[in-house]
Amino acid sequence: MTVTIDWLGCATFRLSIDGLVIFLDTFMDRVSTAPDTGITTADVTEADFALIGHAHFDHLAGADVVAKRTGAKVIGSHESVRVLREAGVPEEQLIGSQGGEHHRLNEDVTVKVFSSLHSCIWTRAAPAGTSLEGDLGLTEDERVGLRASAGPRGGRRQLDPALAKEMAELRENAVSSNSHGGALDYLITTPQGTIYFQDSMGYWTGVMSSVSADVAILAASGRGNIDGEPIQGSVEQFITSEVQMLTPKRVVLGHHDNWVGMPDVPDIADLSPVHDELKRVAPDVEVIELGFMDGTTLF
Numbered sequence: 010m011t012v013t014i015d016w017l018g019c020a021t022f023r024l025s026i027d028g029l030v031i032f033l034d035t036f037m038d039r040v041s042t043a044p045d046t047g048i049t050t051a052d053v054t055e056a057d058f059a060l061i062g063h064a065h066f067d068h069l070a071g072a073d074v075v076a077k078r079t080g081a082k083v084i085g086s087h088e089s090v091r092v093l094r095e096a097g098v099p100e101e102q103l104i105g106s107q108g109g110e111h112h113r114l115n116e117d118v119t120v121k122v123f124s125s126l127h128s129c130i131w132t133r134a135a136p137a138g139t140s141l142e143g144d145l146g147l148t149e150d151e152r153v154g155l156r157a158s159a160g161p162r163g164g165r166r167q168l169d170p171a172l173a174k175e176m177a178e179l180r181e182n183a184v185s186s187n188s189h190g191g192a193l194d195y196l197i198t199t200p201q202g203t204i205y206f207q208d209s210m211g212y213w214t215g216v217m218s219s220v221s222a223d224v225a226i227l228a229a230s231g232r233g234n235i236d237g238e239p240i241q242g243s244v245e246q247f248i249t250s251e252v253q254m255l256t257p258k259r260v261v262l263g264h265h266d267n268w269v270g271m272p273d274v275p276d277i278a279d280l281s282p283v284h285d286e287l288k289r290v291a292p293d294v295e296v297i298e299l300g301f302m303d304g305t306t307l308f
């Protein structure tokens with residue numbers, strides 16, 4: 010049995026396990042200024058399952074198209090499933106989960122679902138290599154206020170009008186929710202080994218520390234969320250803390266390309282601080298930054 014992985018941009022991956030095709034997120038249709046990954050939903054003719062981390066546009070979009078064309082079953086939060094049901098995906102293809110479920114994908118492969126957390130999009134974030142402190146202990150009202158006071162898009166750079174229009178059209182024509190709907194992580198078990206998939210930088214310590222995996226696919230952008238509070242530290246410290254819990258042999262990094270298509274932003278974020286910190290703390294772990302669609306063999 011051979012297990013291969015393709016990175017399809019953002020936090021979207023495709024696993025192929027001896028003919029069993031599993032999408033991890035389904036966001037592939039991007040603005041024209043985003044780096045070209047070589048695939049769009051229009052190219053997808055084969056899928057057996059799609060595992061959706063959360064219901065935001067840059068993760069759930071495309072799931073309806075893939076499901077309807079291929080007959081793939083979709084495992085996701087009840088919010089993701091609600092959106093897909095409203096988009097006309099047949100009920101028998103929808104598997105709502107909240108964490109704690111164990112689903113069979115074929116006679117050899119199963120997946121466990123874990124409750125997770127979305128990154129702290131209500132507060133400041135910084136690229137790898139920069140440490141952030143503060144914003145602890147705030148109520149949701151205070152978090153909403155903080156985000157609003159930071160200006161449009163939480164103080165991040167505004168999109169230029171043409172790009173904003175293109176992004177708005179993409180969102181209008183795609184399935185997604187304004188709510189993340191509860192983030193989920195997945196542990197896929199194959200006869201060859203286990204693969205953990207996470208699509209946003211957050212975790213419950215009590216949950217993640219109970220899991221181990223041979224390969225960990227970890228999101229690498231944003232302000233990490235640890236047990237509901239923003240990390241006091243950096244992206245690389247967040248990822249290192251996950252690696253210490255999951256104890257993988259290999260780490261695949263995701264969510265670090267310029268999927269928004271911002272001008273003057275590199276196609277792929279510089280994650281050398283993550284590599285350096287992992288080399289220091291977990292020198293035996295191999296860190297893989299996949300290229301798009303390069304068919305890497307995991308097992």
Ligand SMILES: [Zn+2]
Pocket residue numbers: 063065127189209
């Ligand atoms: Zn999100």
